[in-house]
Amino acid sequence: MVNCFSWKDITATVPGSPPKTILDSASGVLKGGQMLALMGPSGSGKTTLLNILAGRSAGSKIVHEGTILVDGFHCSPADFRNVSSYVEQEDTLIGSLTVQETLDYTAQLAGIETTARKEIVPELMAAFGLRDQANVLVGTPFSKSLSGGQKRRLSTASQIITSPHILFMDEPTSGLDSKASYEVISHVKSIAIKRNMIVITSLHQPSTSTFDLFDYVTFMSGGQTVFFGPTTEIDSYLSRAGYPIPHGFSSSEYTLELINKDFADSGTAVDDLTALWRQKKIQFDQALGDPPSTCKELDVGASSFEPVSKVLSPIRHSFILMRRLMKKSTRDLLAYHVRLAMYLGLAILMGTVWLRLGYDQNSIQPFTNAIFFSGAFMSFMAVAYIPSFIEDLRTFKRERANGLYGPFAFLISNFIIAVPFLFFITLIFSIVTYFMVNFRLSGSGFFTYVLWLFIDLLAAESLVVLITSLVQNFVLALALTAFANGMWMSVGGFLVPADILNVFWYYTFYWIDYQRYVFQGMMFNQFENSTYNCDSQCHCMYTSELQGQCKIAGKAVLENVGFGNRHVQQWIGILFAIIIAYRLGTYIWLRYH
Numbered sequence: 007m008v009n010c011f012s013w014k015d016i017t018a019t020v021p022g023s024p025p026k027t028i029l030d031s032a033s034g035v036l037k038g039g040q041m042l043a044l045m046g047p048s049g050s051g052k053t054t055l056l057n058i059l060a061g062r063s064a065g066s067k068i069v070h071e072g073t074i075l076v077d078g079f080h081c082s083p084a085d086f087r088n089v090s091s092y093v094e095q096e097d098t099l100i101g102s103l104t105v106q107e108t109l110d111y112t113a114q115l116a117g118i119e120t121t122a123r124k125e126i127v128p129e130l131m132a133a134f135g136l137r138d139q140a141n142v143l144v145g146t147p148f149s150k151s152l153s154g155g156q157k158r159r160l161s162t163a164s165q166i167i168t169s170p171h172i173l174f175m176d177e178p179t180s181g182l183d184s185k186a187s188y189e190v191i192s193h194v195k196s197i198a199i200k201r202n203m204i205v206i207t208s209l210h211q212p213s214t215s216t217f218d219l220f221d222y223v224t225f226m227s228g229g230q231t232v233f234f235g236p237t238t239e240i241d242s243y244l245s246r247a248g249y250p251i252p253h254g255f256s257s258s259e260y261t262l263e264l265i266n267k268d269f270a271d272s273g274t275a276v277d278d279l280t281a282l283w284r285q286k287k288i289q290f291d292q293a294l295g296d297p298p299s300t301c302k303e304l305d306v307g308a309s310s311f312e313p314v315s316k317v318l319s320p321i322r323h324s325f326i327l328m329r330r331l332m333k334k335s336t337r338d339l340l341a342y343h344v345r346l347a348m349y350l351g352l353a354i355l356m357g358t359v360w361l362r363l364g365y366d367q368n369s370i371q372p373f374t375n376a377i378f379f380s381g382a383f384m385s386f387m388a389v390a391y392i393p394s395f396i397e398d399l400r401t402f403k404r405e406r407a408n409g410l411y412g413p414f415a416f417l418i419s420n421f422i423i424a425v426p427f428l429f430f431i432t433l434i435f436s437i438v439t440y441f442m443v444n445f446r447l448s449g450s451g452f453f454t455y456v457l458w459l460f461i462d463l464l465a466a467e468s469l470v471v472l473i474t475s476l477v478q479n480f481v482l483a484l485a486l487t488a489f490a491n492g493m494w495m496s497v498g499g500f501l502v503p504a505d506i507l508n509v510f511w512y513y514t515f516y517w518i519d520y521q522r523y524v525f526q527g528m529m530f531n532q533f534e535n536s537t538y539n540c541d542s543q544c545h546c547m548y549t550s551e552l553q554g555q556c557k558i559a560g561k562a563v564l565e566n567v568g569f570g571n572r573h574v575q576q577w578i579g580i581l582f583a584i585i586i587a588y589r590l591g592t593y594i595w596l597r598y599h
């Protein structure tokens with residue numbers, strides 16, 4: 007249990023000449039069960055202070071210093087993650103899970119035992135006013151279910167389930183009306199009191215009733231502290247400073263207007279109040295000088311709730327994540343059903359365009375084109391996985407930052423759940439295209455076709471996972487994946503034969519082009535054991551040993567496109583090496599970012 011959280015002289019600057027001060031000597035102290043609101047006009051430094059206190063990155067190029075103590079002691083980042091949780095401004099909930107499932111899976115990932123979980127989940131739903139929505143889906147773009155306020159409450163509840171001793175919330179009421187804002191904060195307050203939890207939240211323009219729920223407030227302006235103290239003292243403090251609150255104004259509303267330098271009529275109020283706070287801060291810092299004794303004097307009751315949790319292995323986490331993903335994949339229209347429909351549509355398009363090709367020489371080029379098209383477009387359409395993976399990635403980042411699990415469990419569960427689905431997609435696509443196009447009629451021919459397309463899709467999806475993890479932005483991931491797949495198509499030896507491909511592409515990307523190995527494998531599958539009729543005058547487009555019978559042996563087609571020998575095992579080996587390299591690259595990147 008954390009009895010006391012204090013920070014002293016937190017200063018943040020962006021180096022340069024001159025350096026830009028973002029936060030100047032912010033200090034504060036809170037006891038267990040207390041709630042603090044960080045308030046100030048836009049750009050006053052609320053988010054920066056919140057992130058520094060939460061042990062998160064303050065922002066690129068920002069350097070900060072100062073002391074942060076938990077019960078009077080410095081805390082390692084890992085220990086701090088174990089005692090704290092952070093509710094981000096954006097809800098990163100999984101739309102296709104119900105309220106109850108969302109909380110239950112988070113509890114499982116946090117290692118809370120089944121019996122304890124069965125008590126905690128209903129208790130939290132009741133505490134956050136979500137009991138009636140227990141079996142309601144959070145909501146996807148196709149089916150809106152929970153309201154904004156309910157989502158915010160669920161996001162907060164799912165951070166609280168891990169029993170943090172200190173909870174950070176970034177503008178938890180943004181986008182909510184005053185009633186919904188009040189509900190969110192009052193639910194948090196009741197839990198904070200019950201569990202002796204410290205809550206620190208940045209806040210914009212709260213209503214009076216919401217503001218009154220906080221025990222402490224710090225007002226900031228331009229990185230300077232204007233006030234830190236009990237919310238009940240702000241009125242008298244301002245009166246003593248010569249700025250009594252006019253009739254009809256609430257204290258938070260008036261203070262915010264007073265300290266907003268963007269308003270021309272703010273006059274010298276900010277400077278006066280900052281100077282006043284500096285004087286008061288000397289006494290305040292003296293009191294903060296020995297936080298352990300300051301905090302020990304406080305009468306803090308024991309937390310009423312300490313869940314039974316244990317540290318889980320990455321394998322155990324992977325199993326829980328797999329169960330959660332399974333549930334999501336059976337419900338998430340965009341992630342799986344739309345993609346399945348898209349591949350089916352593509353298969354029907356291909357099957358009708360290349361409908362029932364005959365086995366004469368005029369069909370050789372269309373067969374080759376059909377093989378190229380199926381491999382290349384299967385890979386290209388893997389971009390449709392980006393929205394769903396981005397959602398998973400956001401959830402992972404949030405849960406990881408709160409110490410639930412790491413990139414190994416995330417990536418392995420994601421891969422294992424994707425495999426059967428990708429196989430199913432490939433099978434459906436192949437059943438339609440193989441027989442409609444009239445590829446070589448044989449069982450082994452069909453299954454070899456399925457195998458190549460399946461590996462193709464595995465590689466394409468691994469590429470999507472790598473690029474999306476690198477850039478973590480939908481539009482960029484889409485553009486880069488489309489570019490990469492366009493490149494693999496161009497340099498794979500079909501559009502420009504390998505022997506005339508320019509040396510740069512030939513000695514670099516040609517050799518690591520997964521689409522090239524798939525194309526070669528599928529070409530051998532079709533042409534190695536099939537024959538084609540020459541024209542009615544026995545003119546043959548390709549010379550082969552069957553010319554005397556007015557036929558072309560498929561092998562002659564392979565030789566013509568420069569495919570000498572068949573090295574299927576080697577190609578499959580290279581493809582799996584590429585898939586492993588993509589996945590490993592993703593792991594290493596996520597591990598360190």
Ligand SMILES: Nc1ncnc2c1ncn2[C@@H]1O[C@H](COP(=O)(O)OP(=O)(O)OP(=O)(O)O)[C@@H](O)[C@H]1O
Nearest residue numbers: 020028047048049050051052053054065066067068
């Ligand atoms: N990485 C950064 N590099 C340079 N300046 C930054 C950086 N991050 C924030 N700032 C600046 O620091 C100041 C404080 O930013 P911060 O986001 O903490 O304010 P805020 O009070 O949370 O604002 P808002 O309410 O608009 O979110 C702003 O002037 C902002 O432009």
